[in-house]
Amino acid sequence: MSELQNDRYLRALLRQPIDKTPVWVMRQAGRYLPEYREVRAKAGDFMTLCSTPDLACEVTLQPLRRFDLDAAIIFSDILTIPDAMGLGLHFVTGEGPKFSNPIQSAADIAKLGVPDMEDNLAYVMDAIRLTRREIDGKVPLIGFSGSPWTLACYMVEGGSSKDFAKVKGMLFDAPDQMHQLLNVMADSVIAYLNAQIAAGAQSVMLFDTWGGALSTGNYQEFSLAYMQKIISGLTRESDGRTVPVTMFTKGGGQWLELMAATGADAVGLDWTTDIGSARQRVGDKVTLQGNMDPCVLYASANRVEQEVASVLASYGQGETGHVFNLGHGIHPTIEPEKMQRLVDSVHRLSEPYYR
Amino acid sequence: MSELQNDRYLRALLRQPIDKTPVWVMRQAGRYLPEYREVRAKAGDFMTLCSTPDLACEVTLQPLRRFDLDAAIIFSDILTIPDAMGLGLHFVTGEGPKFSNPIQSAADIAKLGVPDMEDNLAYVMDAIRLTRREIDGKVPLIGFSGSPWTLACYMVEGGSSKDFAKVKGMLFDAPDQMHQLLNVMADSVIAYLNAQIAAGAQSVMLFDTWGGALSTGNYQEFSLAYMQKIISGLTRESDGRTVPVTMFTKGGGQWLELMAATGADAVGLDWTTDIGSARQRVGDKVTLQGNMDPCVLYASANRVEQEVASVLASYGQGETGHVFNLGHGIHPTIEPEKMQRLVDSVHRLSEPYYR
Numbered sequence: 001m002s003e004l005q006n007d008r009y010l011r012a013l014l015r016q017p018i019d020k021t022p023v024w025v026m027r028q029a030g031r032y033l034p035e036y037r038e039v040r041a042k043a044g045d046f047m048t049l050c051s052t053p054d055l056a057c058e059v060t061l062q063p064l065r066r067f068d069l070d071a072a073i074i075f076s077d078i079l080t081i082p083d084a085m086g087l088g089l090h091f092v093t094g095e096g097p098k099f100s101n102p103i104q105s106a107a108d109i110a111k112l113g114v115p116d117m118e119d120n121l122a123y124v125m126d127a128i129r130l131t132r133r134e135i136d137g138k139v140p141l142i143g144f145s146g147s148p149w150t151l152a153c154y155m156v157e158g159g160s161s162k163d164f165a166k167v168k169g170m171l172f173d174a175p176d177q178m179h180q181l182l183n184v185m186a187d188s189v190i191a192y193l194n195a196q197i198a199a200g201a202q203s204v205m206l207f208d209t210w211g212g213a214l215s216t217g218n219y220q221e222f223s224l225a226y227m228q229k230i231i232s233g234l235t236r237e238s239d240g241r242t243v244p245v246t247m248f249t250k251g252g253g254q255w256l257e258l259m260a261a262t263g264a265d266a267v268g269l270d271w272t273t274d275i276g277s278a279r280q281r282v283g284d285k286v287t288l289q290g291n292m293d294p295c296v297l298y299a300s301a302n303r304v305e306q307e308v309a310s311v312l313a314s315y316g317q318g319e320t321g322h323v324f325n326l327g328h329g330i331h332p333t334i335e336p337e338k339m340q341r342l343v344d345s346v347h348r349l350s351e352p353y354y355r
Numbered sequence: 356m357s358e359l360q361n362d363r364y365l366r367a368l369l370r371q372p373i374d375k376t377p378v379w380v381m382r383q384a385g386r387y388l389p390e391y392r393e394v395r396a397k398a399g400d401f402m403t404l405c406s407t408p409d410l411a412c413e414v415t416l417q418p419l420r421r422f423d424l425d426a427a428i429i430f431s432d433i434l435t436i437p438d439a440m441g442l443g444l445h446f447v448t449g450e451g452p453k454f455s456n457p458i459q460s461a462a463d464i465a466k467l468g469v470p471d472m473e474d475n476l477a478y479v480m481d482a483i484r485l486t487r488r489e490i491d492g493k494v495p496l497i498g499f500s501g502s503p504w505t506l507a508c509y510m511v512e513g514g515s516s517k518d519f520a521k522v523k524g525m526l527f528d529a530p531d532q533m534h535q536l537l538n539v540m541a542d543s544v545i546a547y548l549n550a551q552i553a554a555g556a557q558s559v560m561l562f563d564t565w566g567g568a569l570s571t572g573n574y575q576e577f578s579l580a581y582m583q584k585i586i587s588g589l590t591r592e593s594d595g596r597t598v599p600v601t602m603f604t605k606g607g608g609q610w611l612e613l614m615a616a617t618g619a620d621a622v623g624l625d626w627t628t629d630i631g632s633a634r635q636r637v638g639d640k641v642t643l644q645g646n647m648d649p650c651v652l653y654a655s656a657n658r659v660e661q662e663v664a665s666v667l668a669s670y671g672q673g674e675t676g677h678v679f680n681l682g683h684g685i686h687p688t689i690e691p692e693k694m695q696r697l698v699d700s701v702h703r704l705s706e707p708y709y710r
Contacts, residue, residue, distance in 0.1 A: 163649075163650065163686055164650055165650060165653050165686070165688070166653075168648070168650035168651075168653060168654075169650070169653035169654055172650070172651050172653065172654035172658050172662070173653075173654040173655055173658055212627065213627075214627065214648075215626045215627060215629070215648055215682075216627065216628065216629040216632070217629065217665075218648075219627075251606065251627065253608075253609045254608045254609055254627065254628060271570045272567065272568075272569065272570060272571065272574075272606065272609065273571065273609060274570070274571040274572065277571070293523070293569075293570055293573075294518075295518065295519055295520060295523035295524070295527070296523075296527050298520050298521075298523060298524035298527065298528075299524055299527035299528040300528055303527050303528055307527070310572075327570075331518055331520070333520070
C-alpha cells in the first residue's frame with residue numbers, strides 16, 4: 001500500500017494537532033455529480049452499482065477528482081447486512097429501500113444469523129480493497145455501517161417509515177424480542193466493520209439515522225447500548241495506525257454527553273446543534289464532526305462561504321478536534337460549484353484557528 | 356356562558372395547585388375515532404369540515420363524549436391564515452396540504468396583508484362561539500395557530516416538504532425578504548389568536564412544527580423571535596380569567612431554556628426529551644406539556660398504562676406544572692381503547708403525586 005499523504009482527517013479524529021480543518025461530506029459520492037449519474041445510469045439499478053466493486057470504486061473516487069477533500073467514504077448502502085441475511089433489498093423509485101421479506105415475528109428473528117463477510121458481503125470488501133489500491137494513499141478511506149436500531153427499523157417496517165408503528169410496537173410490546181434482533185445486528189455490524197478494516201478501511205462510521213425517533217430512555221436502551229457494544233468489539237488498527245470510530249445519531253443533539261461516553265473518537269452533529277455549545281458540553285472527550293445545514297448549499301456560493309465561516313467560528317480556536325461536514329447528506333439537486341466553495345472555504349478560513 | 360366546571364388544565368398552565376394531572380391529546384378530534392370518520396365522510400373534503408362551524412363543533416366535542424379529557428381543542432387546520440390570504444389551500448389525498456398560489460417572490464410577499472378575522476376567517480370564530488355554547492362549561496376550549504415560520508414553510512414550499520429547499524434558500528439568500536414574510540405572518544397570528552380569544556378560546560397554543568428543522572441560531576432569529584412577538588401581542592384575558600399560552604416546537608428539546616424565556620406559560624415537549632430533565636432545566640419558569648411517544652399506543656393497553664406511569668414518575672412530585680399529552684398528534688390507526696386507557700391512567704396514577 002502507498003503511504004498516506006494526507007492524514008489530517010485521521011489526526012483530527014484522534015485529537016492530534018493539525019494545520020487546518022479537514023473536510024468531507026456525507027453522500028459526497030452521489031447524485032449531485034453528473035459523472036455519478038452517468039455511472040448510475042450505466043449500472044441500471046442502485047444495488048448493481050453498490051455490488052459491483054469496479055463501479056463502487058469509481059464513484060467513491062469521483063468527488064476526489066473535483067474537490068480537495070480530506071477523506072473518501074466507500075460507496076455502499078446502509079442496508080447491505082439485512083440484504084445478506086436474506087431480506088431481499090430492492091429500491092422502488094420515489095419510495096426508497098424496500099425489503100421483500102421483512103421481519104414480522106419472533107420466528108423470523110430466530111432465523112437470523114451473522115452473515116459470512118467474505119461470502120454475501122464480499123463485494124463490499126472487494127470494493128474497499130480496490131479503492132485502497134486506486135486511491136493510492138491520497139486520503140484515508142472511511143468504512144461504515146448503519147446502527148443496529150436503524151437497521152432494525154428498516155427490517156421490521158419493510159422500508160422507510162414515517163411513524164415507525166411496527167418497529168416501535170415491537171419495542172414497546174416485545175422488548176426481549178427487540179433486544180434479540182438488536183443483538184444479532186450488533187454482532188453482524190462488528191463482523192462487518194472488522195472485515196472492512198481488514199480490507200483497508202482506515203476509519204469507520206456508524207450511521208444512526210433513526211435513533212432520534214426514540215425517547216431518551218429508549219435511545220439509551222435500544223440504540224446507544226448497541227453502538228457502544230460495537231465500538232468495544234472493533235479491531236482498532238490498520239497498517240499500524242489506530243482506526244478511529246465516528247458515531248452519528250441524527251436528531252441526537254440532546255444526548256451528546258451520552259454519546260461522548262461510549263468510547264467513540266468522534267461524534268457527528270446534525271445542523272440543529274450549535275457546535276460551539278456542543279464543544280463546551282463534551283470538552284476534549286471527543287472530536288466533533290459537522291455541521292452545516294445542507295440547505296445552505298441552495299443559497300449563493302458567497303452565502304455558503306459565510307456559513308462555513310460561521311460554523312468554524314462557533315467551534316473556535318483549534319488545535320484539533322473538528323472535522324467539517326454537513327449536518328446530513330448533500331442533497332441531489334445541489335450544484336457542484338457550491339460543494340467546491342464549501343471545501344475550499346473550510347481549508348482557507350480554518351487555517352487562522354490553528355496558529 | 357356556563358361557569359367552567361373543570362379548570363384543572365388552566366390551573367396547571369398557570370402553575371396553580373391542582374389535584375391530579377390534567378390530560379388532553381393533540382389531534383384528539385381525529386381519524387382514529389369512527390364517529391369522526393363518519394362526519395368527515397359526510398363533509399366530503401377536509402376544508403369543508405374545517406369551515407362548517409356545525410361540523411367543526413361536532414368533531415371537537417366527540418372525544419369529550421368518550422374520554423374524561425380536561426380540555427377540548429377547536430377543530431381546525433394550521434393553514435387557515437395563508438388560505439385567507441388567498442393562497443388557495445387544498446388537500447391532495449396521501450400528499451397533505453397544497454397551496455395553489457405559493458409564495459415565490461418578493462412581489463408575492465409585498466401583496467400579503469393581515470386578513471380580516473371576521474371575514475375570511477369568520478368560520479373559525481363561529482366554530483369557537485358555537486363550541487363554547489355546546490361544551491356548556493364542561494372543560495376549557497383551546498384555540499391555536501401555526502407559528503409564523505411553520506406557516507412560511509408551507510407557503511413558500513407550496514405544501515409539505517422533506518428538505519425545505521425553497522424556504523431555506525430564501526432564508527439564507529434573502530433574509531430580509533424572509534423577515535418581511537414572517538412579520539406579516541406574526542401580525543396575522545396575533546390578530547387571529549386575539550379574535551379566537553374574543554370568540555371564547557380560554558387558552559391558546561402555537562404549533563411550531565418545523566422550527567426543529569433549523570439550526571440553533573436560525574431557530575432564534577426566524578422562529579422563536581416571532582413567537583415571542585406574538586406572545587407579547589396577545590390579549591391574555593377571557594371571562595375575567597387569564598388566557599394561558601403554550602408554545603410547542605417539535606424537535607426543540609435543545610432549546611427549552613430559550614422557549615421558557617419567551618413569556619409562554621407552558622412549553623410542549625415531544626417524546627425525545629426526558630420530561631424530568633426538562634423540569635430540572637426550566638425549573639418553575641413554565642409548565643411542561645407532554646410527552647409520551649405516540650407510538651406507545653400501538654402497544655397493549657397495559658403497556659400504555661406502564662408508560663403513562665413512567666412519564667408521571669419522570670416529571671415527579673407536583674403540586675402543579677404538568678399537563679399530560681402525547682409528544683405529537685395521535686396517529687389515525689390507533690384503537691380508541693388505547694386512548695381510553697391513557698386518559699384514565701393519567702388521572703388515576705397522578706393523584707399520589709399531588710398529596
